[in-house]
Amino acid sequence: MAIVVRTANWHSERSTIRTIRETVFVREQKVPADLEWDTLEESAQHFLVFEDGVAIGTGRLTAGGKIGRLAIKKSARGLGYGAQLLETICEHARHLGHQRVYLHAQQQAQGFYSRSGFVVEGDIFSEANIPHIRMVRDLDSLSG
Numbered sequence: 047m048a049i050v051v052r053t054a055n056w057h058s059e060r061s062t063i064r065t066i067r068e069t070v071f072v073r074e075q076k077v078p079a080d081l082e083w084d085t086l087e088e089s090a091q092h093f094l095v096f097e098d099g100v101a102i103g104t105g106r107l108t109a110g111g112k113i114g115r116l117a118i119k120k121s122a123r124g125l126g127y128g129a130q131l132l133e134t135i136c137e138h139a140r141h142l143g144h145q146r147v148y149l150h151a152q153q154q155a156q157g158f159y160s161r162s163g164f165v166v167e168g169d170i171f172s173e174a175n176i177p178h179i180r181m182v183r184d185l186d187s188l189s190g
């Protein structure tokens with residue numbers, strides 16, 4: 047399998063990004079569509095993951111250093127692509143000058159983020175009717 051993780055352009059690639067997020071968040075996780083799409087899409091840096099040229103994952107980094115909308119299509123999970131995507135986003139953030147990044151992790155995915163060096167900050171809260179927790183990662187240890 048050839049895996050490519052790269053930055054994506056919202057204007058030219060948004061239909062690809064939207065298809066993945068619609069499948070994973072709106073249909074699978076029942077996130078209301080009006081919550082899934084927000085005003086940060088235009089300014090965020092988006093990312094796409096391709097498996098043998100087929101888009102199977104996405105995520106984004108906002109100007110404020112928040113990572114979000116991380117999704118890998120069900121058929122491609124558990125193969126390390128999510129971790130690769132997260133690492134690429136963190137490296138990109140580091141190059142942009144961010145010293146730390148944060149995210150609102152779905153509670154069920156807390157272990158996934160912990161393995162990539164994110165630590166819990168604060169208490170559990172509800173977002174889109176799903177329990178979440180804020181997690182942060184210090185990027186100082188990343189080179190470059």
Ligand SMILES: CC(C)(COP(=O)(O)OP(=O)(O)OC[C@H]1O[C@@H](n2cnc3c(N)ncnc32)[C@H](O)[C@@H]1OP(=O)(O)O)[C@@H](O)C(=O)NCCC(=O)NCCS
Pocket residue numbers: 070115116117118119122123124125126127128129130150151152154155156157158
């Ligand atoms: C979270 C997600 C992006 C991880 O992508 P992935 O490619 O499956 O992740 P990886 O293969 O790199 O890592 C998988 C590991 O994380 C764990 N993991 C991943 N998602 C998990 C989840 N939702 N709950 C519990 N563990 C999870 C797996 O058990 C696996 O652990 P292991 O390696 O010890 O077996 C993917 O599961 C996904 O898209 N989930 C649905 C959307 C979602 O919940 N996004 C996160 C919102 S905060």
